[in-house]
Amino acid sequence: xxxxxxxxxxxxxxxxxxxxxxxxxxxxxxxxxxxxxxxxxxxxxxxxxxxxxxxxxxxxxxxxxxxxxxxxxxxxxxxxxxxxxxxxxxxxxxxxxxxxxxxxxxxxxxxxxxxxxxxxxxxxxxxxxxxxxxxxxxxxxxxxxxxxxxxxxxxxxxxxxxxxxxxx
Amino acid sequence: xxxxxxxxxxxxxxxxxxxxxxxxxxxxxxxxxxxxxxxxxxxxxxxxxxxxxxxxxxxxxxxxxxxxxxxxxxxxxxxxxxxxxxxxxxxxxxxxxxxxxxxxxxxxxxxxxxxxxxxxxxxxxxxxxxxxxxxxxxxxxxxxxxxxxxxxxxxxxxxxxxxxxxxxxxxxxxxxxxxxxxxxxxxxxxxxxxxxxxxxxxxxxxxxxxxxxxxxxxxxxxxxxxxxxxxxxxxxxxxxxxxxxxxxxxxxxxxxxxxxxxxxxxxxxxxxxxxxxxxxxxxxxxxxxxxxxxxxxxxxxxxxxxxxxxxxxxxxxxxx
Numbered sequence: 001x002x003x004x005x006x007x008x009x010x011x012x013x014x015x016x017x018x019x020x021x022x023x024x025x026x027x028x029x030x031x032x033x034x035x036x037x038x039x040x041x042x043x044x045x046x047x048x049x050x051x052x053x054x055x056x057x058x059x060x061x062x063x064x065x066x067x068x069x070x071x072x073x074x075x076x077x078x079x080x081x082x083x084x085x086x087x088x089x090x091x092x093x094x095x096x097x098x099x100x101x102x103x104x105x106x107x108x109x110x111x112x113x114x115x116x117x118x119x120x121x122x123x124x125x126x127x128x129x130x131x132x133x134x135x136x137x138x139x140x141x142x143x144x145x146x147x148x149x150x151x152x153x154x155x156x157x158x159x160x161x162x163x164x165x166x167x168x
Numbered sequence: 169x170x171x172x173x174x175x176x177x178x179x180x181x182x183x184x185x186x187x188x189x190x191x192x193x194x195x196x197x198x199x200x201x202x203x204x205x206x207x208x209x210x211x212x213x214x215x216x217x218x219x220x221x222x223x224x225x226x227x228x229x230x231x232x233x234x235x236x237x238x239x240x241x242x243x244x245x246x247x248x249x250x251x252x253x254x255x256x257x258x259x260x261x262x263x264x265x266x267x268x269x270x271x272x273x274x275x276x277x278x279x280x281x282x283x284x285x286x287x288x289x290x291x292x293x294x295x296x297x298x299x300x301x302x303x304x305x306x307x308x309x310x311x312x313x314x315x316x317x318x319x320x321x322x323x324x325x326x327x328x329x330x331x332x333x334x335x336x337x338x339x340x341x342x343x344x345x346x347x348x349x350x351x352x353x354x355x356x357x358x359x360x361x362x363x364x365x366x367x368x369x370x371x372x373x374x375x376x377x378x379x380x381x382x383x384x385x386x387x388x389x390x391x392x393x394x395x396x397x398x399x400x401x402x403x404x405x406x407x408x409x410x411x412x413x414x415x416x417x418x419x420x421x422x423x424x425x426x427x428x429x430x431x432x433x434x435x436x437x438x439x440x441x442x443x444x445x446x447x448x449x450x451x452x453x454x455x456x457x458x459x460x461x462x463x464x465x466x467x468x469x470x471x472x473x474x475x476x477x478x479x480x481x482x483x484x485x486x487x488x
Contacts, residue, residue: 013285029242029245029298030242030245033183033245036291040288052275052276053277053280056277056280056281056284057280057284059284059285059287059288060280060283060284060287062406063284063287064284064288064290064320065287065317065320066291067317068291068313068317069313069317070295071291071294071313072294072310072313072314072317075294075298075306075309075310075313076310077296086385124276125276125277125337126334161232161402
């Protein structure tokens with residue numbers, strides 16, 4: 001065990017614990033704050049693995065923007081105030097989906113790399129940039145198209161009805 | 169002189185902490201005095217020569233005050249909020265270079281690091297707004313959230329323009345690549361960055377989250393004593409970090425005559441001027457309304473930042 005292994009285990013443990021708290025907490029706003037810890041911890045995991053750029057983008061985009069928007073929406077709707085109780089079926093379904101994704105991702109990793117451990121040398125920022133805007137540019141653009149579609153749909157949902165009723 | 173690694177790290181951490189504890193106070197002191205003189209009023213003059221110890225007196229007053237947690241507050245969220253607002257600026261200060269040699273932690277993508285870490289500080293404001301259990305705090309927190317998300321984008325775009333021009337994400341590398349004609353080339357980006365920085369700090373004219381005539385003191389309404397002082401300290405620390413960042417990105421950092429020896433002095437001088445400019449805005453301008461604030465971000469700053477990016481791209485291709 002190197003010190004990096006210990007560090008990775010510690011950060012991973014924090015991330016996993018925060019993630020569990022985020023999905024089990026009954027108060028939605030607290031769950032959102034635990035999600036901040038989980039996503040920040042994930043950035044820490046990337047950092048320990050040497051992927052500096054990925055870690056910082058994770059922090060900037062997910063923690064700094066996405067969760068802020070989630071919390072903002074919660075404050076706007078007052079959904080954060082009360083406690084939320086989900087049905088038993090709902091919980092089992094969520095657990096099954098979570099377990100399924102875990103098995104799928106874990107299976108893919110094991111199938112691709114086997115069980116033996118290997119040294120990770122995080123790619124430099126230049127390499128990651130060249131890969132994203134070179135090899136993976138089309139999936140990347142496709143993702144932005146998806147976001148654009150979601151944006152247009154959101155505007156459409158927000159503005160439908162206003163036109164017909166006129167300004168009251 | 170070669171020091172053992174552990175000792176060097178501890179020493180650097182202590183120096184950064186010392187800078188973090190003194191520079192915001194210096195900003196606070198400057199704000200008191202600059203404001204008073206600009207407005208032609210004396211301000212408190214009793215404590216020390218020219219009222220210089222007033223800030224210390226304020227600090228002692230804050231320590232003595234009772235630490236009140238309102239009954240309706242979300243206890244832990246309320247209590248942790250000041251720390252969440254303050255600590256990101258401490259971490260950001262560690263990677264900002266004062267000269268090629270004077271940098272506590274020289275990480276490869278330090279520009280992105282500063283932007284990413286400071287964007288976490290907003291949770292302090294959001295947590296305060298939510299946790300206080302007060303309608304004014306909630307409205308103020310929501311305003312802060314909307315404002316910070318809107319101004320994050322032009323800020324990152326303006327910073328990206330400089331990174332593109334320098335061809336690196338390292339702050340040290342950017343300052344070394346800087347030359348005087350960037351003052352013209354990167355001018356739109358510099359203006360966008362400065363406006364966005366003032367908005368991120370929620371300073372006048374972008375202080376509608378704290379607007380005292382509308383929402384008392386926004387997210388900080390319920391805070392007393394030291395926790396309130398920490399929020400003020402976070403604001404001043406934010407001015408320090410943003411002034412230094414602006415200096416390194418747009419003013420060449422330590423560039424100047426005899427920069428080999430006088431580098432850090434140049435950085436400090438330029439950053440002080442930027443900080444005084446930010447303080448000046450508070451006195452010179454009235455508060456911008458919430459809707460005007462959003463319009464400015466999306467209809468002026470973002471297009472301007474995109475134009476700057478295009479301009480930088482053309483410049484890099486033609487001259488680079």
